[in-house]
Amino acid sequence: MSSSITLVLPLISTGNVPQLATDLILHSLSADFSFVQDLDSTYLHPFVGPLDYTIDDLQGNGSLGPDTPQLYRDHLATKKFSSALELFANKDKTVYIVQQRTPIVQGYINSFTMEVIIPLIQELQATNVTVLDSYGTLDDIAAPRGAVAELGAATGGNFSNLSIGVCQVKSIADMIENFQTVLNLQLDPDSAVHYTNSLFTFSSNSPLQEISTSQQVFKMAYHILNCPSMTTLKEIKYASLFVHEGDNSVDAMLLCEHLPQLIDAPVLKIEKFKTPVSWKGVYGLNSVPSTMDEGIYI
Amino acid sequence: MLFKHWNEFVEPRHHLDAPVMVPNQESLQALPLPTVTVPAGFDWGKVRDCDPDHKIMNPLFNTSHTHAMTRGELVTSLQLNESVVSQAATELSQHWDYRENFPNEFDPASDTREDTKSIVLRLPIVELNGMNTLLISVDENFLKVSPIFTNVVARKLRTLLNTQTKILLVGSSDKIYSTKMVSLNECTLQPPEFITGFLGGMIDELVKNRFSNFKGFIVQSEGPTGFEKLSLESMDELIDFIIDEWSSYNINADAFRENCHKLWKLDGAAMSAQSGLYI
Numbered sequence: 001m002s003s004s005i006t007l008v009l010p011l012i013s014t015g016n017v018p019q020l021a022t023d024l025i026l027h028s029l030s031a032d033f034s035f036v037q038d039l040d041s042t043y044l045h046p047f048v049g050p051l052d053y054t055i056d057d058l059q060g061n062g063s064l065g066p067d068t069p070q071l072y073r074d075h076l077a078t079k080k081f082s083s084a085l086e087l088f089a090n091k092d093k094t095v096y097i098v099q100q101r102t103p104i105v106q107g108y109i110n111s112f113t114m115e116v117i118i119p120l121i122q123e124l125q126a127t128n129v130t131v132l133d134s135y136g137t138l139d140d141i142a143a144p145r146g147a148v149a150e151l152g153a154a155t156g157g158n159f160s161n162l163s164i165g166v167c168q169v170k171s172i173a174d175m176i177e178n179f180q181t182v183l184n185l186q187l188d189p190d191s192a193v194h195y196t197n198s199l200f201t202f203s204s205n206s207p208l209q210e211i212s213t214s215q216q217v218f219k220m221a222y223h224i225l226n227c228p229s230m231t232t233l234k235e236i237k238y239a240s241l242f243v244h245e246g247d248n249s250v251d252a253m254l255l256c257e258h259l260p261q262l263i264d265a266p267v268l269k270i271e272k273f274k275t276p277v278s279w280k281g282v283y284g285l286n287s288v289p290s291t292m293d294e295g296i297y298i
Numbered sequence: 299m300l301f302k303h304w305n306e307f308v309e310p311r312h313h314l315d316a317p318v319m320v321p322n323q324e325s326l327q328a329l330p331l332p333t334v335t336v337p338a339g340f341d342w343g344k345v346r347d348c349d350p351d352h353k354i355m356n357p358l359f360n361t362s363h364t365h366a367m368t369r370g371e372l373v374t375s376l377q378l379n380e381s382v383v384s385q386a387a388t389e390l391s392q393h394w395d396y397r398e399n400f401p402n403e404f405d406p407a408s409d410t411r412e413d414t415k416s417i418v419l420r421l422p423i424v425e426l427n428g429m430n431t432l433l434i435s436v437d438e439n440f441l442k443v444s445p446i447f448t449n450v451v452a453r454k455l456r457t458l459l460n461t462q463t464k465i466l467l468v469g470s471s472d473k474i475y476s477t478k479m480v481s482l483n484e485c486t487l488q489p490p491e492f493i494t495g496f497l498g499g500m501i502d503e504l505v506k507n508r509f510s511n512f513k514g515f516i517v518q519s520e521g522p523t524g525f526e527k528l529s530l531e532s533m534d535e536l537i538d539f540i541i542d543e544w545s546s547y548n549i550n551a552d553a554f555r556e557n558c559h560k561l562w563k564l565d566g567a568a569m570s571a572q573s574g575l576y577i
Contacts, residue, residue: 012312038506045445046499049492050485080485081505105446107320111328214323278489
């Protein structure tokens with residue numbers, strides 16, 4: 001058994017790209033991944049929906065096969081509804097993925113991190129946490145100080161749409177001791193938002209080289225690093241994709257293609273993308289429904 | 299005459315409209331959950347039927363046949379500490395004058411100005427028919443009531459009620475294609491349909507905690523939470539459902555139907571084409 005356990009957390013962000021990417025991972029690799037449990041969704045906008053499935057889960061006559069929806073195959077006797085926050089895992093329990101279907105209620109990001117995410121990391125004894133995010137041109141807290149405008153210049157032309165940053169949690173105690181000073185916060189006079197470039201080390205071709213203290217990933221990292229009982233965690237990896245809001249299903253596929261860089265598990269190589277049926281008429285090249293213009297995410 | 303403003307900002311779709319409780323986005327402080335207080339001396343163990351519903355469904359229960367009596371209030375309150383309040387005050391002093399620019403529209407900030415220290419949501423508990431049937435009507439409004447309040451109310455009700463209690467949820471959603479019946483073992487929703495708001499939170503709590511005796515009847519509506527509009531077909535489906543559920547009370551179906559339609563029109567819940575010739 002591998003000694004590394006990775007927890008993937010998609011943030012609610014521009015174009016819902018992390019949620020769509022999570023859908024693609026889970027449904028494309030549904031032979032390996034399955035539902036584990038519902039997580040506490042008190043801090044999220046309420047949501048209850050049907051169990052999602054792919055067209056491949058259907059039999060020839062259009063009805064669902066005997067063991068479908070695939071992702072929930074071990075819980076079909078008791079689980080009829082999907083909830084706002086669900087945990088999935090692969091067969092050998094080395095990769096856990098959270099699917100979050102609604103945003104966190106305004107003001108409760110810190111409570112959500114401290115009371116839902118940190119206990120989950122501890123329970124799973126995760127060694128790596130991978131945070132998926134996305135940002136757009138109008139996203140002033142996530143695209144600091146002209147990062148988008150300088151997309152090419154900042155990286156000498158060799159840029160990627162995906163920014164990848166790593167926070168090495170080698171010594172939690174040292175980090176806590178130095179946390180206030182090593183943050184090296186800087187104020188952007190235009191937006192009055194603080195930025196730090198010392199928490200995550202970004203790859204050289206990342207358009208983003210810093211994160212702001214208003215971002216959810218900063219709060220997550222702050223609370224995780226300040227949790228004294230976090231003994232197993234070694235690394236927090238942050239990946240943020242630059243997108244334009246619209247039909248972002250292709251962006252989600254692009255993000256999935258970078259998974260081998262983000263998660264150290266061979267199972268996450270997707271050969272053929274499978275989309276859930278909830279995307280039909282909402283994302284991709286299908287016809288647009290007349291009465292509903294949104295997908296399963298609100 | 300009010301011209302449509304040309305520079306309407308299109309909100310990103312991952313942002314949901316909800317009251318801003320903590321204006322400081324950089325805060326690292328955990329915010330406490332609202333607390334729910336139930337009326338003292340109320341025996342929840344005796345409750346046989348419970349109908350936690352959205353306020354738009356009140357016409358179904360606000361008629362002579364129910365013999366409704368108010369038994370108390372569920373009070374949900376959130377105390378914001380001084381640092382949060384002072385940040386709120388700073389923020390509001392720099393607030394752009396919404397009313398000056400859009401005099402005919404509702405200013406979401408105007409409510410938070412009145413009481414920045416304590417936010418309270420009061421829900422009446424009404425007893426119907428003297429038969430231990432409770433109606434808890436939730437006055438949701440996406441501009442005024444944060445979903446955290448309805449979430450904690452749903453959680454509290456789940457802890458107060460027995461898992462065998464008969465629970466009837468009647469509501470509406472603008473994210474479904476047709477009328478849906480749900481229960482612990484039956485979900486008739488089809489992707490990408492879903493239910494949100496108090497109704498969604500309540501179903502989620504009941505399902506997760508294996509309440510075996512709940513039934514949900516959800517019709518299609520239009521409009522955001524707190525401003526729903528129902529079609530004539532949806533109203534009739536709701537009325538038929540309630541007449542069927544309450545068949546033992548010998549409801550005069552015609553009078554009940556007429557009364558419900560009238561009350562929905564008075565509540566402004568009827569779609570505009572059904573509200574008469576004159577505006």
